[in-house]
Amino acid sequence: MTAPESNQSVESLKDDIQRHVALTLGSDPFPPRKGRYYLGLCYSVRDRLLGQWLETQRSYYDSITKRVYYMSLEFLPGRFLMNYIQALGMEEECREAVRDFGLDLDELLEEEWNPGLGNGGLGRLASCYMDSMATCRIPGYGYGILYDYGIFYQTIVNGYQHEGADNWLRQDSPWVLRRGHFMFLINFYGRSEAYEDSAGHERFRWVDTESVMAMACDIMVPGHQNGHVTNMRLWKAISTRDFELEHFNRGDYIGAVQSKVESENISKVLYPNDTSPRGKELRLRQQYFFVAATFQDILRRFRKNNYSSFDCFPDQVAVQLNDTHPAISIAELMRILVDEESLTWETAWTICQKTFSYTNHTVLPEALETWSVELIGRMLPRHLQIIFEINRRFLDDVGKRFPGRVDLLRSLSLIAEDNGKQVRMAHLAIIGSHTVNGVAELHSKILKTRLFKDFDNLYPGKFTNVTNGITPRRWLMQANPALSELIGSVIGDEWIHDLSHLSELAAYADDPEFQQRWQEVRKRNKKLLARYVLRKLGVGINPATLFDMHIKRIHEYKRQILNVLHVITLYNRIRSGSVAHHVPRTLFFAGKAAPGYMQAKLIIKLINAVGQAVNGDPAVGNDLRVVFLPNYCVSQAEKLIPAADLSEQISTAGMEASGTGNMKFALNGALTIGTLDGANIEIREVVGEDNFFLFGHTEEDVHRLHSGGYDPVQIYESNIELKKALDMISTGFFSPEAPGLFRPIVDSLLAHGDYYLVLADYAKYVAEQARVSKCYEDPALWTRMSILNTANMGKFSSDRSIMEYARNIWKVSPLT
Ligand code: C3B
Incomplete structure (x- = not known):
């Protein structure tokens, strides 16, 4: 008698796990140990995916299809193991197999380190998009850098952020496939040399360069149960032989090793500055390194198809620039086409403009990348020449169309002159692309009407919007299995592929039985989180309280301070007994501050100090708790989000490009308290005004207040509760050991003009929070609102975003 198929597959999986433990890891499979069996399972799952991956890559070649190159200096994929298991539809099988070894799958999953190859939203968006490209069968690749050290590991010591090294590759990752045979030479420095070609034309070549090799390292990104596996290719810097030889010949052994190490530094570490680039030489090297390697790979594939001319290049290749970080691509493609392929400037430029599209992710002025002309000229001399030539032709053209408008030339130029000569990378990206998009409707509107207004006039139709999205596979199915199951039990599983199906849940919003099941799931998730917090922090929290979460990078524009002021206000009300009835809350904060951003680091200290005061005050009891969870990352978000009642999205209007x-x-049924900013606006539109807690000044108000007349001191003087909260911060109530510690925070709000308009929004925020509490006291109402939030989130699937990019920008169709 043959065993049923499932038994067979469980048995063969078990064999594979043990085989890998013994033969791949060289470990004794007995007794089964967690760490080893985790890896054994990884390799066994990987084996099952590799065939699909090879098949997918082959199908690209066979169908000679146009492909998308998603270029991003950051990716935040989160853990892979469960993602692969679910993509292959083998969760039950895996659970059973490891159970037979006396192990628990959920515990094994916790063994995996998060690849922290990004800072925050931009990197996580790139990973959601990879997931959707695979699931929607859009032919393409992700391209980036395999950093040895990802975003730093955050610990909190005495309330302060400490940064530790995130050596995620210390133990080889089972997911990274190193491709020693895909190596490209990358040049830097040297000079541009003019020469005459055989036809007597003046041409340029880049000579006397220093070089480094880029080695391809691939990570598979599977679609959901569709056999399609997309490749994410991350480059690692490897020193070149010549480089070493030069020193060896001089007998300088240590020098040879040192220069090897120095050249490999390029892919050593991710820059940890979210939204404010630092003009560091190594960062520009990283950008060009990954751009030059990627373009060699693109051209290798293009040539494989034996095209007779480059004219059809844009029919084969679409390159998406994820922010300006890869914008040097435009000069690089021009260099290849003009210098190496001998195309005319005009032909090359047409090809460029048809190939590139650019996504802008922020309007914060400090975040717009510029590189000094001096630096580019030294590191990439030929590229600087090309950038000047692009600019010369561009300004010529503008000058002809708008004679006498010197102001316009100055505002559009690729070169800014006010602060030493700087190349504006956003301008390069705009003029070298056929399409520029923002990431939410409001943000795209701001690009057109404020930041890049003159460009929009110049190129009508070039600017467009693609509202961000998130993958429902990771952010609902994987992160919230209990809710997924409940949803599946009433509307089936089609939402996994087509999130608009969630709308069928709306019919159950008032159904008492469904409401009860919904509440039970949410309660269970909150209990799980409480257990996690107890384990991690040793702090007990009560799952019956309102879970209020503010988790994201720490930045003044995200206004964690506004939240803290509300917490202090609640604290004061509880202490003074001025609220007859208080709805108990637990405040969750998590997020990293850029290591050099002092104000953000002080905000972390303040959150922890307020937490210490509140949590330790017997007068407060269980009514208010504040926790700061260290080392926020994708996996932690997956634990927090399904347990949230309230989501804090309280940025100054106009400043959060989208938010994800x-x-x-x-999507997980939390209600939002938020400003009219980024994608909040569109979320509120779909979930309905009644199911969203809105407050605060609009983007236009902000613009007006910034133009003059805003007086935070007057607000401070006239609001007793606000004044009290601020005075407590500034006089050392939360820092008795150093009373002046938090002065810089209060100074930014009072003495320095409160640029982020915290005080301007305080009263409305506190009032809206009171409405939150009131609604929370009515479980039937709250649950209805929660269900309707989930039910109406179909629009925000990254599948929808990716299909918009594919149709409107890349002009590619899904493979059949
Ligand atoms: C972020 C923005 O701050 C978010 O509003 C947005 O949702 C995401 O990008 C994705 O579009 N962002 C970031 O994480 N890093 C930057 N350098 C710029 C923007």
Whole structure:
């Protein structure tokens, strides 16, 4: 008698796990140990995916299809193991197999380190998009850098952020496939040399360069149960032989090793500055390194198809620039086409403009990348020449169309002159691309009407919007199995592929039985989180309280301070007994501050100090708790979000380009308290005004207040509760050991003009929070609102975003 198929597959999986433990890891499979069996399972799952991956890559070649190159200096994929298991539809099988060894799958999953190859939203978006490209069968690749050290590991010591090294590759990752045979030479420095070609034309070549090799390292990104596996290719810097030889010949052994190490530094570490680039030489090297390697790979594939001319290049290749980080691509493609392929400037430029599209992710002025002309000229001399030539032709053209408008030339130029000569990378990206998009409707509107207004006039139709999205596979199915199961039990599983199906849940919003099941799931998730917090922090929290979460990078524009002021206000009300009835809350904060961003680091200290005061005050009891969870990352978000009641999306209007955390919360049934900013606006539109807690000044108000007349001191003087909260911060109530510690925070709000308009929004925020509490006291109402949030989030699937890019920008169709 043959065993049923499932038994067979469980048995063969078990064999594979043990085989890998013994033969791949060289470990004794007995007794089964967690760490080893985790790896054995990884390799066994990977084996099952590799065939599909090879098949997918082959199908690209066979169908000679146009492919998308998603270029991003950051990716935040989160853990892979469960993602692969679910993509292959083998969760039950895996659970059973490891159970037979006396192990628990959920515990094994916790063994995996998060690849922290990104800072925050931009990197996580790139990973959601990879997931959707695979699931929607859009032919393409992700390209980036395999950093040895990802975003730093955050610990909190005495309330302060400490940064530790994130050596995620210390133990080889089972997911990274190193391709020693895909190596490209990357040049830097040297000079541009003019020469005459055989036809007597003046041409240029880049000579006397220093070089480094880029080695391809691949990570598979599977679609959901569709056999399609997309490749994410990350480059690692490897020193070149010549480089070493030069020193060896001089007998300088140590020098040879040192220069090897120095050249490999390029892919050593991710820059940890979210939204504010630092003009560091190594960062520009990283950008060009990954751009040059990627373009050699693109051209290798293009040539494989034996095209007779480059004219059809844009029919084969679409390159998406994820922010300006890869914008040097435009000069690089021009260099290849003009210098190496001998195309005319005009032909090359047409090809460029048809190939590139650019996504802008922020309007914060400090975040717009510029590189000094001096630095580019030294590191990439030929590229600087090309950038000047692009600019010369561009300004010529503008000058002809708008004679006498010197102001316009100055505002559009690729070169800014006010602060030493700087190349504006956003301008390069705009003029070298056929399409520029923002990431939410409001943000795209700001690009057109404020930041890049003159460009929009110049190129009508070039600017467009693609509202961000998130993958429902990771952010609902994987992160929230209990809710997924409940949803599946009433509307089936089609939402996994087509999130608009969630709308069928709306019919159950008032159904008492469904409401009860919904509440039970949410309660269970909150209990799981409480257990996690107890384990991690040793702090007990009560799952019956309102879970209020503010988790994202720490930045003044995200206004964690506004939240803290509300917490202090609640604290004061509880202490003074001025609220007859208080709805108990637990405040969750998590997020990293850029290591050099002192104000953000002080905010972390303040959150922890307030937490210490509140949590330790017997007068408060269980009514208010504040926890700061260290080392926020994708896996931690997956634990927090399904347990949230309230999602804090309280940035100054106009400053958060989109946000994607806001979407993850609403999808999981949390209600949002938020400003009219980024994608909040569109979330509120779909979930309905009644199911969203709105407050605060609009983007236009902000613009007006910034133009003059805003007086935070007057607000401070006239609001007793606000004044009290601020005075407590500034006089050392939360820092008795160093009373002046938090002065810089209060100074930024009072003495320095409160640029982020915290005080301007305080009263409305506190009032809206009171409405939150009131609604929470009515479980039937709250549950209805929660169900309707989930039900209406279909629009925010990254599948929808990716299909918009594919149709409107890349002009590619899904493979059949
Ligand atoms: C972020 C923005 O701050 C978010 O509003 C947005 O949702 C995401 O990008 C994705 O579009 N962002 C970032 O994480 N890093 C930057 N350098 C710029 C923007």
